[in-house]
Amino acid sequence: MNNSNLGKNYIIRLSEYKNALSRFKTLGFVKVFSDNLADSVGVTSVQVRKDFSLFGISGNRRGGYLVEELIEKLNDILGKNEVQNVVLAGAGHLGTALTKYKGLEKEGIKIVACFDIDPSKIDKKANPPTLSFDELFEFIKKNAIKIGIISVPENAAQEVAEKMMSAGVKGILNFAPIKLRGIEDCIISYVNIELELENLIYFVNATQKSKKNKGGVK
Amino acid sequence: MNNSNLGKNYIIRLSEYKNALSRFKTLGFVKVFSDNLADSVGVTSVQVRKDFSLFGISGNRRGGYLVEELIEKLNDILGKNEVQNVVLAGAGHLGTALTKYKGLEKEGIKIVACFDIDPSKIDKKANPPTLSFDELFEFIKKNAIKIGIISVPENAAQEVAEKMMSAGVKGILNFAPIKLRGIEDCIISYVNIELELENLIYFVNATQKSKKNKGGVK
DNA sequence: TAGATTGTTAATCGATTAACAATC
DNA sequence: TAGATTGTTAATCGATTAACAATC
The missing domain is CATH 1.10.10.10 (Winged helix-like DNA-binding domain superfamily/Winged helix DNA-binding domain)
Structure with a gap:
């Protein structure tokens, strides 16, 4: 596992x-x-x-x-004494939200670059800059990045993960709703919002039903 | 607990x-x-x-x-045979990303309305519409909404949660990085991206260090 | 039949909690 | 001292896994 x-x-x-x-x-x-x-x-x-x-x-x-x-x-x-530089793949709605989110920087986590396949999203002057996927490998190597965030569509996630890992990333936080096949020394964590919601909905419905059966509501 | x-x-x-x-x-x-x-x-x-x-x-x-x-x-x-209507509080970057996200609708989860305190964000014609916080309570009651998503700033989260619960919400998915005090029959789940990242970073650093000590890297 | 797979009971493992000793 | 809180050892609990019986 x-x-x-x-x-x-x-x-x-x-x-x-x-x-x-x-x-x-x-x-x-x-x-x-x-x-x-x-x-x-x-x-x-x-x-x-x-x-x-x-x-x-x-x-x-x-x-x-x-x-x-x-x-x-x-x-x-928790290693809060030094800033943690991370890269982000996928400058969609969620990815953009993450780069704009102040909470990370406050915790000493800095998204130093975004990467996207869509040329219209590329903006080297922005902060953080959005670069082409082609530059992902080099950027990670050059800056010795250890952590990557994946917020690309499901079907691209595995490929992106592999590129990250081959460039030296040792930890991935994956938002794509799919299990990634990793390599030995890379830790892969998941955030799956749909799953959380589905889980919540299930238990809400379950308790509502059991209440009705017990005559909690007329 | x-x-x-x-x-x-x-x-x-x-x-x-x-x-x-x-x-x-x-x-x-x-x-x-x-x-x-x-x-x-x-x-x-x-x-x-x-x-x-x-x-x-x-x-x-x-x-x-x-x-x-x-x-x-x-x-x-999993109750996938009927659409689950949910409301979302906080039309910031993350909230907006969620409303635009196709994955939820595909799973039969529909964000039927957003709510925000900022008048400039209100747009009743949008899909989903963004309404004023003042309308939150009434909307939930009228539409018998059972699930709410909270993506407002930390300091507003508790208040929003209470309004949701008093209107009849039975399950909350909270993105604000704070523990919410709930009421008996409401389930509160959390998604905390900072925490996930901090956790990941810790274990990456920990394994890197232990490797060095074992002479894994010269 | 032999082999592969399911389904379940019992064992294991890890995390949480209870009980209590230490001490400020 | 008495009372409150910390810190730890042992017990409990729940979830995962191993072992194996059932059967297609």
Whole structure:
């Protein structure tokens, strides 16, 4: 099953704790308890402490954690001290939305270039520039890019992924609704909005039905 | 912890099987084996059969499954026989990308209206129309909408969610990078692109480092 | 029949949670 | 000290996988 979709959610949770801590800091908090973080992120306080202990983060018994210090440690673990340069393939609606999205840059993730097959979309002066697919391989090599985002149509995704990997990309976030065949040392993650919606719709319908059967609605 | 993010991934997998089957059908397949589906989706064949057995789907020992029949059954389970109408709050870059995205309509999911606070974005004649936030509540009630997508900025997300829920929405897909406080009978799912990227970046860096330490690169 | 595939029961694995000891 | 919180070990839970029986 390769190394696609790692079931290790603690990193995602660490990021969430970090985001919550930023908000706490804005509110003037100096220290927090695991309970505060738990409430904010929607997990239990044991989960929080367990996650921390995994990385040797410790607080003060009875005194919780110092916000500043904790943010520092989390940033360190998450590699937030250096900007991560990524490339994006596919300057369609979604791809464009991603390049315009401020949230990534705020997190130290920078889309340094887009690539598209459509000549009318190419714009070398833009920020980030949109370049031709032909330049993808060279660009990745030259700039030692390790992360690629794929937001091209389903039928082009595999080819793009292969080009990225052959140029040295080690992690791909794929928005195309298809499983990619990867190579040994490249991690492939998926975001599939349709699937999420279908899943949500299923469970909403399921609970609605079970409620009706129980006579919840007349 | 309410009922947010249900850990029941079998529905997502059923959708993936269904998508794979459509491709198989296009290729002229009449029957498939659990192994074919497994390869296509990236799971094991046992997983496929286990998932099917969960819903009483059975094939022919030695003969696999009939593609047509299987698609039929999956569509039935997934509620694909009727169009699902959803509303979308936040006509920013991401929201707009979603309304323009063909993949949803193909799956029987229809965004029937967008809502935005910015008057300059309002366009009642568009398809889907973009309406004022003031009309959100009424629209949901009148059209008995059960599903809402939130792609507004972080600080507006909670308020929008509450308005949706009070109007009768039972499922929310939230793109804002913040945990929403929901009510008992509403399911809240999350798509957080930053988090996915941060997670990916972490594991890429982690494996790169461990490789270096093992002398994988000189 | 022999071989391949399905379907299910039992075992395993990993992640979460409960219980509790440590200590500020 | 008493009370609250952290940190960890053990128990639980759920999901995946292995093993194998059923059967086409």
